[in-house]
Amino acid sequence: MEDKKLTMYHLYKEMLNNYMQSKSEHTLYSAQQFSKEMLEKDMSPEEVVSLHKSVITELVNDPSGELLDSFDLLLEVMIGYGLAHREHLSLRDRQRQLDSELNVAARMQQSLLPNNKIEVEAVDFGVKSVPAGKMSGDYYHYFVDEHGNIGAAVADVIGKGVPAAMCMSMIKYAMDSLPEQRLQPAALLENLNRVVARNIDDDMFITMVYGSYDSKKHQFHFASAGHEPCLYYSADTDDFHELKTKGLVLGVSSKVRYEEYVRDLNPGDFIVLLSDGVTECRINGEFIEMKHIKQIIRKYKHLSAQQMVDQVYSELEKIQEFQLRDDFTLLILRRNV
């Protein structure tokens, strides 16, 4: 402790002496480097003032008493800056700790998502989900049964960050507890809605679209709880259609009925499920137009479903200058043959 002070004292004295003789930029540069060292050694501003005062007292012959006294006032003023500096350090530590806790939580959240690959001859499947922050308020789910039928969902918790993410884990476990309805979109949403209505705060809402693909009949059945409409792409006409649905968001009332819709798919046709992080993507402050999103998707339609969602994401990320405002989820399911 004392040693450190002594070294600093000598270094500072030499520097100040140099400066008073040469007034050189070189010495000022050393002073700038020195300040880093002082910060590293946890020297507070008031200690720096005190150091300066004692060094100058020694260096200058007969310094003016008034001038020296003025440093006492400066020292007193610097106490406040020293405190602010200390607080900054402690807040920085706390921030680091929170960050690392959040990283653990984010990894846990990631582990709630399915990670098996869908390998079904009839279907080409891809999904891309990227949180705006560390935790996501978007959720997706998919599963394949032994006949190659697929269930897939995208959900969006209104709200962001940790509360939304915690809510998402409830959705996951609620869905796991409903295995019989996994291929019955409307029934699944009705049951899920009951669980959600019982378990979440009134000011939280979840939108979800659930679809199931019948690999024999090549039909896509779907139902929606207030979610962004899915897109249907027809390979024949090279056109997109928004699949309009009715259905209340999850959690508002425990008795809600959901309507189920169906769409036949021809080879090459695909269905796009998305979250509002895709449609509410902003370019220069303005929402991207649906037309534009369709164009981007169409541009990559020759690729596999997974490459498509990856490419669409990269492109939207680029036009938003790499600043994601909302969680982004895009899922594509295409009929192969």
Place this chain on the structure above:
Amino acid sequence: MQVHTHVEITSEWGIVAARQAGRKLAREVGFGSVDQARITTAISELARNIYLYANKGQIKIEELADAGKRGIKITAVDNGPGIKDVRRVMEDGFTTSGGLGAGLPGVKRLMDEFIIDSELNNGTKISAIKWLR
């Protein structure tokens, strides 16, 4: 013989008087100018809190000599409204001054030891010690 001083805090004058007494004793005990200023700032913050939140109270300042160690102890006592949630008040960034490092967490940082004892509707007692190194 150990010195101690009481200063009544009933106005801003009291705050200045407590600072003065604290600085004087700190100097006598042998603290350097940086620590003198720190101790004085701690006294200031405690006295200001008494003045602002309890209207009146006392600051006691005493010299400590314990197993060869020397130091200074400040005790702030009042019978004011007390502090509802001490834990929160001790969090960085909570003060009404908006996280400039001052306030009670600042006092704790300026000193070596810090004890706070507060009962709602019954007053507050805060002691803080700084040891001479």
